[in-house]
Amino acid sequence: MNRAEGNRHRLASGLLASLGRRVVVPWPVYAEVDLLLRSRNHPEPALAFGVALNEGVHQLLAPSADELRMALSLGERYLDTGVDLPDLMVMAMATSRDCPILTWDFRHFRTVVLRQGHYWDLLVGEADLPTS
Numbered sequence: 001m002n003r004a005e006g007n008r009h010r011l012a013s014g015l016l017a018s019l020g021r022r023v024v025v026p027w028p029v030y031a032e033v034d035l036l037l038r039s040r041n042h043p044e045p046a047l048a049f050g051v052a053l054n055e056g057v058h059q060l061l062a063p064s065a066d067e068l069r070m071a072l073s074l075g076e077r078y079l080d081t082g083v084d085l086p087d088l089m090v091m092a093m094a095t096s097r098d099c100p101i102l103t104w105d106f107r108h109f110r111t112v113v114l115r116q117g118h119y120w121d122l123l124v125g126e127a128d129l130p131t132s
Helices: 003-022 027-039 043-054 065-077 085-097 106-111
Strands: 024-026 059-061
Touching: 024 027, 024 085, 027 043, 027 059, 027 085, 065 085, 085 106
Parallel strands: 024 059
Antiparallel strands: none
């Protein structure tokens, strides 16, 4: 989708392929990916991602009521940061399911915290990213 991020996408693809079924994709993230791909005129990859999720390549999971409550609470606390519902749901689901997070959105995942001194367990840090 974004040629400038080709190395990042290859890194993510390799991680996702190696982790397979251990990867949890929250429903809001799936919807966000689908909308993003289709808005950039990539309907085939959008469909392929959905088919792969349906076939169990990764786990497509809906948030629980408690996870939604946590996401909304975080959203209320960080209303002016620009953090969106998919990111908030990832944070809530990662907390309740004790999972690391794969993201390039370090700004939001460094800004939003559960409590003082808390940091999200990120699968890849800024220093781990390819430079070009």
